Amino acid sequence: MAKPVYKRVLLKISGEALAGGKGTGLDFEMISSVCDVIKECLDMGVQVGLVIGGGNFWRGAKNSGGKMERTRADHMGMLATVMNCLAVADVCEQKGIPVRVQTAIEMRAIAEPYIRGRAIRHLEEGRVVIFGAGTGNPYFSTDTAAVLRAAEINADVILLAKNVDGVYTADPVKDPTAVKYDTISYDDVLAQHLMVMDSTATSLSMDNHIPVLLFALKDPRNIIRALCGENVGTIVRE
Secondary structure, three states: OOOOOOOEEEEEEOHHHHOHHHOOOOOHHHHHHHHHHHHHHHHOOOEEEEEEOOOOOOOOHHHHOOOOOHHHHHHHHHHHHHHHHHHHHHHHHHOOOOEEEEEOOOOOOOOEEOOHHHHHHHHHOOOEEEEEOOOOOOOOOHHHHHHHHHHHOOOOEEEEEEOOOOEEOOOOOOOOOOOEEOEEEHHHHHHOOOOOOOHHHHHHHHHOOOOEEEEEOOOOOHHHHHHOOOOOOEEEEO
16 A cells, blocks of 8 residues: 555545535535545544535625625635535544534534644544634635645645646636646746635745645545645645
8 A cells, every 4th residue: 555645634625526516515425435535544644634615505705696795695605614514524423434523613512613722632633623614704715724724733735626637727628728737836826826726825825835736526536646645636835
């Protein structure tokens, strides 16, 4: 078995990826496959923190179409992420994976409040920690939440699992001549306005020197390949 090149990772999964081919809601076959891979990561001795988006239910200001106050629309998006967190946690537990959900907004009846020291302790004890409700603040994406949590728990890398298999010179759906990068710098991502993450998340990862590896979740085993240093997706770094 190949050995992992990272000890502690922050895995960011988009809400759309959890919906599988349906686009909305939850695809439990996809979630089961992801949880199987997460269990394999733990068996390899890797500590896993997880941030999940909410776009399969609600995308804040984008879905409100300007008909809601931005802060309230974003709060709805935070609640959407928590629904995803609970679903993934439940499937993890069914598979015998020790897991804790922590939320940036307190909702003690269903999850722990986010406490950095407690999260790190859970990771050290071999538990998966799922971080919900984004940063707890409006106007920030879950990509930014992923970078923030990665910095706080001292993660070695951010594994960004999305519906696209890497970073391209242009949108590959719109431009068939777009070329995929194997590696690219934070500065180039920002200068070329490439949609790896939003600019706030990219700047935060650059300022804290955290590499970001973007790959497609369509094959969940890409997570293992990324952990073991295989050439999957695109890595963004200094």
